[in-house]
Each structure stands twice: as C-alpha cells, then as structure tokens.
Amino acid sequence: MHITQRPYLLNLSLLALAVVLSIAVGAVFVPPTTLVHMFLGRLPGLAGLGSWPGTFETIIFRIRLPHTALVLLSGAALAGSGAAYQGLFRNPLADPYLIGVASGAGLGAVVAMSVKWPESLLGFYTVPAAAFAGALITVVLVYMLSRSAGSAPTTMLILAGVAASSFATALSSFLLLRSQGELRRALAWLLGGSTVNGWEPVLAALPYVLLGLGVLLVSGHALNVLQFGDEQAQQLGLPVERTRTLLVVAASLATAAAVSFSGVIGFIGLIVPHLMRLVWGVDYRRLVPLSILGGASALLLADLLARMVIAPQELPVGVITALAGAPFFLWVLRRAQKTGS
Amino acid sequence: MIAHKKRLALLSVLVLAVFTWVACSPAGSNPEAAPATAVEQPIELIDGLGRTVVLEAPAQRVVSLAPSNTEILYAFGAGKQVVGRDDFSDYPTQAQDLPTIGGSFGDYNLEAIVDLDPDLVLASELNTPEQVKALEDLGLKVYLLSNPEQLEGMYQNLITVAQLTGHDQEAAELVDALKARVAAVDERLAGVSERPLVFYEIDSTDPNAPYTAGAGTFINRLIERAEGENLGLVMDVPYGQISLEELVVQDPDIILLGDSVWGGVTVEDVQQRSGWQDLSAVKEERVYPFDDNLVSRPGPRLVDGLEALADLLHPQAGE
Numbered sequence: 001m002h003i004t005q006r007p008y009l010l011n012l013s014l015l016a017l018a019v020v021l022s023i024a025v026g027a028v029f030v031p032p033t034t035l036v037h038m039f040l041g042r043l044p045g046l047a048g049l050g051s052w053p054g055t056f057e058t059i060i061f062r063i064r065l066p067h068t069a070l071v072l073l074s075g076a077a078l079a080g081s082g083a084a085y086q087g088l089f090r091n092p093l094a095d096p097y098l099i100g101v102a103s104g105a106g107l108g109a110v111v112a113m114s115v116k117w118p119e120s121l122l123g124f125y126t127v128p129a130a131a132f133a134g135a136l137i138t139v140v141l142v143y144m145l146s147r148s149a150g151s152a153p154t155t156m157l158i159l160a161g162v163a164a165s166s167f168a169t170a171l172s173s174f175l176l177l178r179s180q181g182e183l184r185r186a187l188a189w190l191l192g193g194s195t196v197n198g199w200e201p202v203l204a205a206l207p208y209v210l211l212g213l214g215v216l217l218v219s220g221h222a223l224n225v226l227q228f229g230d231e232q233a234q235q236l237g238l239p240v241e242r243t244r245t246l247l248v249v250a251a252s253l254a255t256a257a258a259v260s261f262s263g264v265i266g267f268i269g270l271i272v273p274h275l276m277r278l279v280w281g282v283d284y285r286r287l288v289p290l291s292i293l294g295g296a297s298a299l300l301l302a303d304l305l306a307r308m309v310i311a312p313q314e315l316p317v318g319v320i321t322a323l324a325g326a327p328f329f330l331w332v333l334r335r336a337q338k339t340g341s
Numbered sequence: 342m343i344a345h346k347k348r349l350a351l352l353s354v355l356v357l358a359v360f361t362w363v364a365c366s367p368a369g370s371n372p373e374a375a376p377a378t379a380v381e382q383p384i385e386l387i388d389g390l391g392r393t394v395v396l397e398a399p400a401q402r403v404v405s406l407a408p409s410n411t412e413i414l415y416a417f418g419a420g421k422q423v424v425g426r427d428d429f430s431d432y433p434t435q436a437q438d439l440p441t442i443g444g445s446f447g448d449y450n451l452e453a454i455v456d457l458d459p460d461l462v463l464a465s466e467l468n469t470p471e472q473v474k475a476l477e478d479l480g481l482k483v484y485l486l487s488n489p490e491q492l493e494g495m496y497q498n499l500i501t502v503a504q505l506t507g508h509d510q511e512a513a514e515l516v517d518a519l520k521a522r523v524a525a526v527d528e529r530l531a532g533v534s535e536r537p538l539v540f541y542e543i544d545s546t547d548p549n550a551p552y553t554a555g556a557g558t559f560i561n562r563l564i565e566r567a568e569g570e571n572l573g574l575v576m577d578v579p580y581g582q583i584s585l586e587e588l589v590v591q592d593p594d595i596i597l598l599g600d601s602v603w604g605g606v607t608v609e610d611v612q613q614r615s616g617w618q619d620l621s622a623v624k625e626e627r628v629y630p631f632d633d634n635l636v637s638r639p640g641p642r643l644v645d646g647l648e649a650l651a652d653l654l655h656p657q658a659g660e
Binding site: 026027064197314 | 480
C-alpha cells in the first residue's frame with residue numbers, strides 16, 4: 001500500500017496550530033508580539049527584544065507551556081491507545097478505558113485520599129502515583145481473570161474489564177460517601193485531574209507515554225493482521241497471545257500515565273481514531289500515528305475551549321470533549337455516509 | 342502460562358518503581374534566597390499547614406482564596422490591600438468589584454493569580470495542599486489560614502491576618518468589640534431556662550433527608566451558645582443527612598432555613614412538603630429563613646450569626 005505524506009503533514013500542521021493557540025490564549029492576555037519576543041529572547045544572542053512584566057514569564061513558561069505539554073501528551077496517549085484497543089478488540093466501541101484503567105485510577109486516587117496516606121512518602125505525587133498504581137493493578141487483574149477463563153480471550157477481557165470497572169467505581173463511590181474532609185480533593189481530582197502543576201508532572205508522565213505509544217507505533221502491522229481474527233492471525237504467523245499482552249500493556253501504560261495527571265477525559269480515545277479511520281482509511285500502520293497526532297490536537301483545542309467558555313473560570317475539559325465531540329462526530333458520520341453512497 | 346504471568350507482574354512492579362523514582366526526584370530549585378538587608382523586622386508566622394511564612398514587610402497586594410478570608414481582610418480595614426478574590430467572596434459588597442480568580446470548581450486560575458502580582462496569597466482549608474504547592478512553585482507567598490475551632494480561634498485568625506497586612510492595632514480593637522458583643526449576648530441569655538430544640542437545614546434537595554450540621558461545626562457551637570439544642574447532634578458526623586422520620590421523632594421547636602439565601606427555600610416551601618406539616622415548628626410557625634453565610638464562614642460575621650440566633654431562639658430574653 002502506498003503511504004502518502006499528506007495526512008501526516010495535515011495533522012502535524014493542525015497540531016502546530018493547536019499548540020500555538022494553546023500557548024497564546026489564556027485568562028491573561030499576552031500580546032502576540034510580546035509572546036514572539038519572549039520566545040525569541042530565549043534563543044542565544046537574541047535577548048533584549050522588547051520588555052514585558054515578569055509575571056508574563058511565569059504565566060507563559062511555568063503555567064501555559066507545561067500545561068500545553070501535559071494536555072498534548074494526554075490527548076496523544078488516549079487517542080493512540082484508543083486506536084490500538086479498537087484494533088485489538090475488533091470492537092468499534094472500544095476506548096482506552098475499556099478494561100478498567102479509568103475506574104482503577106479513580107479508585108487508586110480516592111483510596112490515597114481517604115486513607116490520608118502519609119504525605120511525606122511521595123509528597124504531592126501520592127495521588128497521581130496511587131492512581132497510576134490503581135490503573136495498572138486493575139488492568140493486570142482483569143487480564144489474569146480473562147486468561148484463567150480460557151477460550152474467547154478478547155470477549156472475556158471485555159467482560160472482565162466491565163465487571164472490574166463496576167466494582168472499582170462502586171468502591172470509589174462508597175469511600176467518597178464515607179469520607180468527610182477529603183471529599184473535595186477527590187472530587188477535584190476526578191473532575192479536573194491535575195492537582196499538580198508545572199513541568200514535574202510532564203516529566204513524570206513522559207516516559208510511560210513515550211514507551212507505550214512507541215510500542216503501539218511499531219505494532220501497526222500486527223494490528224492489521226489481527227483484523228482477520230485470532231485464528232487466522234495465528235496461521236499467518238503472528239504470535240497472537242504475545243501481541244495481545246504487549247498491546248494491552250503498552251496502551252494501559254500510556255493511558256494510566258495520562259489519567260493519573262489529567263483525570264478521566266472521555267470521548268477523545270473513542271472518537272479520534274474513528275475520525276482518522278473515516279478520513280484516511282483502516283490501515284493501522286497509518287491509523288495509530290495519525291490518531292496520536294489527532295488526539296493531541298483535539299484535546300488541545302478542547303482544553304482551549306474549556307479555558308475560554310467561562311473565563312477566568314475553567315470548565316473540566318471532559319465536559320467539552322463530550323459536549324463538542326459527540327455532535328461533531330455525528331456530523332462527520334453523516335457526511336461520510338452521504339459521500340460514501 | 343505461569344512464566345507469562347510472572348513476567349507481567351514483574352513488569353508492573355518495575356514500572357511502578359520507575360514511576361516512584363521519577364516522582365521523588367528533586368523538585369527543581371528553590372528560588373527563595375532572602376536578602377540579608379531587611380529594613381523592617383520581617384513578619385514570621387506559622388500557617389495552617391505548619392509552614393513558616395516570612396514576609397519582609399506587611400503585604401500590600403493580597404489575593405484571597407476564600408470568602409471568610411476576604412471578610413476578615415475587610416473587617417479591619419485591609420480591604421484596600423486586596424487585589425483579587427475567589428468566585429464566592431461576595432461580602433462586603435466592595436469585594437465584588439475585585440477581579441475574581443476562579444474557585445467555583447475547586448479550581449483556581451493560576452494565570453489570573455500570577456497576573457495580579459500579589460505579595461501574599463491568603464488560602465484557607467478550602468484549598469488543598471497541592472494547590473498551595475502549585476502557587477508556591479510559581480514563586481508566590483502563600484499563607485493558609487486554618488479553620489478555627491472556637492470563637493477564640495477566629496479572633497486569633499483576625500490578629501494573624503492583621504499581622505500579615507500591618508493592621509495590628511485595628512484588629513485588636515475589632516477583637517475587643519466582637520468580644521464585647523458576644524459577652525452582651527451571653528449576659529442577655531443568662532436567665533434563660535428553656536433551651537429550644539433547633540433543626541438547622543443546610544440543604545433540602547431531598548426533603549425526606551435534608552442535610553444538617555452536627556458536632557464540630559460553628560452552626561452547632563453557635564446554636565448552643567445561643568442557648569439552643571442542636572438536633573443535628575444525633576448524627577455522628579459534622580455534616581450529613583438526617584431522615585424525615587428522625588425529624589418527626591425529635592420534633593424540633595424551631596426550624597432554621599440555612600438554604601434560604603443560596604437555595605431560595607422559603608417558609609411556604611416547607612409548609613408544602615409532605616410529611617412536614619405535622620412538625621410542631623411548622624404548625625406553630627416557628628420556621629425562619631437564616632443567612633447561612635453568618636454561620637458557615639469562619640470570619641468576624643460569626644458574631645452577627647450568634648446575635649441573629651439569640652434573637653430567633655429567645656426573642657423575649659433580657660428585654
């Protein structure tokens with residue numbers, strides 16, 4: 001199959017635009033020329049272009065830039081994992097939370113807050129670390145449960161995931177209802193996620209997102225083969241069992257890292273891969289990278305809206321991804337139908 | 342098969358270990374190196390998180406992150422030094438003209454706070470330690486004012502904030518005046534023999550299980566100080582729901598509608614609720630709207646709240 005450059009160029013330009021907008025737009029207005037000067041001033045030999053208040057330095061380089069980076073990583077992780085899961089499970093409804101990452105992370109975070117974990121242990125990373133652990137433990141449990149059942153592993157994986165998710169969610173709700181003072185922190189995490197700001201969360205999430213997405217990026221061919229069904233794939237020489245484990249681990253790693261710091265953001269992981277599939281076709285060698293790029297752009301734009309709609313307050317970005325994402329997706333579906341027929 | 346499981350378990354342990362390592366790596370450089378040449382005596386106070394906060398001089402640009410903090414600042418004349426407030430700070434009315442920095446989802450707009458260039462951010466227990474750290478990481482001075490347990494603690498909070506803003510004298514006078522008003526209430530109620538049973542309604546979204554306040558809350562303390570008995574004490578939690586059945590069994594003498602201001606609940610609403618008509622307080626028309634802000638914000642208006650409660654619970658006392 002001939003792979004053209006066009007979809008990549010288009011998606012990269014969209015991502016670049018989203019990044020620029022995300023850095024340029026915020027609660028505090030920074031004039032575009034000042035912004036350009038601020039970035040140029042960071043380059044060697046170009047310092048001293050214009051002047052600006054010191055608060056701008058903090059706002060751009062210590063608030064907006066790391067925030068943009070974290071949103072970009074989260075969007076990429078969610079959409080990339082979503083694409084992989086849809087291929088792995090051969091299920092159009094699969095999203096990165098299908099086998100319990102989100103509810104596991106939620107449970108981890110709520111447990112960490114309700115037992116008043118010794119703060120000194122991990123300091124301000126207690127909650128994200130517990131969320132990360134909760135997500136991975138849930139996925140490992142779900143995986144082992146489905147394996148022990150024997151036949152039809154993908155179906156078992158989905159069923160075990162649904163059961164584990166419900167259980168974890170119920171447990172979180174119970175803990176939340178029992179808690180008193182910590183409830184607010186838990187809610188803040190569940191709604192908005194990032195309880196820590198700056199570059200540290202970006203650096204903490206980066207290795208897992210890179211590792212996870214890296215594996216998914218080279219698994220395009222395997223995902224293509226898996227579309228023929230497990231038995232066919234096995235006959236075609238693909239070690240199905242091992243591939244599945246690898247894909248689940250990679251997608252879970254990336255998703256867990258994103259969820260730990262950004263909270264549970266719905267819809268991106270479901271819609272973006274479908275969009276890319278509608279426009280650029282079903283070849284996973286292309287679908288995974290395009291979903292990663294598209295997911296990053298989509299979440300950046302949604303985050304931008306979330307920050308602008310009721311500024312200076314911020315809406316949880318998940319509200320925007322669902323509110324704007326669902327109608328947009330329906331519109332694309334209708335259009336695809338019309339042009340297709 | 343088993344080897345597989347082991348490998349998976351090993352992998353997750355490894356991943357967690359790496360995560361922990363990354364999370365624990367040092368948190369960047371600490372930009373605070375105080376200059377040795379301070380002209381004035383620096384202000385050094387320990388805040389609600391046990392952190393030592395040092396100000397070289399009284400704060401002149403304060404951002405308040407809680408309604409109680411805003412009310413405290415304005416109470417002794419530091420209002421002019423306040424440059425920003427959270428969404429819920431609506432008292433005194435001058436405070437509403439200040440730019441807001443968010444807070445309605447428990448989320449504050451860091452950009453807006455930094456843009457105001459404050460020399461002090463006054464946080465409260467509404468704020469999480471993570472939020473305090475986020476602000477500190479941006480190079481801001483943050484003082485977290487802890488919730489007082491008693492009126493005495495509220496006075497101490499007034500004095501503390503006055504020290505941070507350079508209003509020690511005015512605050513001392515304010516505290517004396519507040520204490521005198523509390524003493525006047527105590528004196529007026531000294532001869533009271535009957536303590537009415539009070540049900541304080543915080544939220545009646547579910548009229549079959551309204552929320553109320555129990556032990557450890559200012560609502561409870563002030564009702565008791567106003568010579569009333571708080572029905573909410575039957576709960577073992579500070580805030581919780583109480584069943585309508587329990588309410589009927591206890592049969593309060595007085596019902597206070599703490600949700601009248603924010604929720605628009607009226608006395609008529611209560612009369613319409615099914616099952617509530619048989620309560621003595623409803624039959625005898627001893628249901629009163631009450632401004633919840635007077636008893637839920639740990640600031641100087643707690644004394645207004647106490648006076649209002651005393652008037653409602655014992656209208657005839659001391660006349």
